[in-house]
Amino acid sequence: MGISLKRWLLEKLGGGVERVSSADVETGDFLGLAAEIHVRELAFWSCVNIVANAVSKCEFKTFVKHEETRGPEYYLWNVEPNANQNSSAFIHKWISQLYCHNEALIIEQNGQLLVADSFDRKPYALYDDVFTQVQVGDFTFNRTFTQSEVLYFRLSEKNMRLIANGLYASYQKLIDYGMRSYRRSRGQKGVITVDTVAANGWQQEYENIKNRNFKSFFDAENAVMPLFKGFHYDDLGSKTYSNEGTRDIRAMIDDVSDFTAKAFGIPPALLSGEVQGTSDALDQFLTFCIDPLADMLQEEINRKRSGYGGFSQGTYLQIDTRAIKHVDLLSVSTAIDKLISSGAYCINDIRKLTGDQVIDEPWAWQHFMTKNYATVAELLKALEADTG
Incomplete structure (x- = not known):
């Protein structure tokens, strides 16, 4: 368990190889490195x-032709992309690959969509980019894919995971x-007094006491430790430590989550689970993280699966992010009334937005408007009629 294993760990988890040196080969250091990796991996995967x-x-x-449909393409993206995954599992793998490697590749084989685990x-x-050594699970395709045959997604120009890991490498020193x-404040400390009578050859005896007797003595809840003639132990006690000490360490670990969330564009309040200000944080999350991501994903899907010909005729895919935010019907009842009475949305539009089944009746698709609404021309005409 030396430097090569540490280097492998850091390379697999994204960066930090420059921190490994010949002084890092001790088992204790390796365990410290493992604990450090768990902290940053928890923040990243959260x-x-x-x-x-x-x-x-x-x-x-x-x-299709500007009409919303629920055909095979809809089923492919929303229910079953392939025989071994439902849409939720497929999307989790897709997003994980995108954020882990700053890129993701989806190929289509026999009408199934597959997220590649690795590729070159x-x-x-x-000319079209070329993709080789495409691996999905335990199978590696022995053919070459071109850019026009696949869905290739790139998150950003810079891999934010590597940047966050670099920042964490400096911050970890404070946590350590x-x-x-x-x-140290919790440890037991004491002084051993050695009489001059026992001075000759006392080092060997001291080593035995320290490595065997004292270790068992300090680890045990109740214990008695024998001391030979010429040795006297005075316990200096341990410092009383308040709960604020562990809170300080917890606060520094929370800082790791905060700057990781910022790298993702996620408000730190959502990651920490704070209830106060959740609504504003969720709006910020949707505006600056999810909506741009969904826009990038659907652009790649539309340009590859529909092309300009299909897109110009109204055949395209749209990722609707409105379902992310939970809707409390009682709290938005006034807003729903305004949306319907203004003619902006029909009843079925509102039902779909709130997650209810649409009503299969013609009147549910009609748009209604209260008599309070009128054009300026109509208002002037009515005013002239009253004054005439």
């Missing part, structure tokens, strides 16, 4: 799960210092 859960709640609407990409400026200080 963010990934929040984004993936949000996208999986979206409805992938399909349109050869970019070109004027806080943990070491806490352990």
